[in-house]
Ligand code: RIB
């Protein structure tokens with residue numbers, strides 16, 4: 001039976017360690033054709049995110065003609081809050097400290113091209129080339145999407161699907177008690193995006209925190225892998241494990257962004273349900289909180305859904321795919 005043609009995707013990302021693994025995973029997934037990658041401020045300032053993106057792309061073979069662009073440098077209204085405490089000051093787990101036996105950088109920096117496209121230009125070109133075919137996968141705050149709705153609405157409306165890693169529906173937040181990081185950083189952008197009637201699927205902490213590994217388990221995956229990707233994965237995640245072990249205490253690295261990529265590669269991994277979800281933009285303690293209307297009501301009495309929310313995940317299959325693609329055996 002002929003394999004279906006790959007799904008064309010754009011990754012909008014704030015690398016970030018789990019973003020980096022999501023990018024590598026997407027490039028290693030035969031179900032996906034990565035046609036564009038764009039950066040947004042989030043885990044690190046957007047300039048650092050772009051440097052990190054090029055550094056990650058330099059580690060693997062990238063598709064010819066891959067479009068890369070830089071997006072928003074600050075949230076719509078809030079000051080930028082980063083997550084360097086989790087991802088390291090460079091955003092990639094302090095990669096400069098990883099040296100070869102000769103003392104050189106194992107992961108060299110990459111010079112950026114003299115002229116950088118904007119995220120909006122990349123999105124417009126991808127949609128021009130592949131109208132109604134492209135899935136946008138957002139792995140950071142939704143600032144670029146919100147700006148696109150304002151300055152580039154015809155492009156945004158031509159996305160076939162929008163998969164958003166973010167939010168926390170029935171579980172605590174991470175950056176704040178009530179808020180997940182991507183929603184917290186730019187709640188005003190998330191509010192605009194959630195109101196825009198886009199074909200949106202939310203991949204929240206409710207499912208991403210079910211797909212995690214201990215340092216020991218990831219080290220075993222890498223040790224049994226014969227592919228350089230295995231070593232990259234362990235070298236990049238050391239700092240994140242330190243945070244998970246010493247601050248959070250559970251010691252788990254969560255594959256937040258990689259799960260959003262897997263959702264595009266194999267939608268059967270997630271169980272999704274329609275909900276109306278709102279984002280708190282004004283709350284002193286609840287900024288970025290994502291509130292789904294889960295009240296038991298007759299359908300005609302419910303707030304009409306504005307997205308599908310992932311409520312369950314096939315954990316074993318997701319972990320198996322992550323292992324096979326990030327720490328391949330053959
Ligand atoms: O809350 C997890 C999300 O915030 C992930 O996308 C991670 O990279 C950070 O951006």
Ligand code: CA
Pocket residue numbers: 013014015016018019042043139140257
């Ligand atoms: Ca991210």
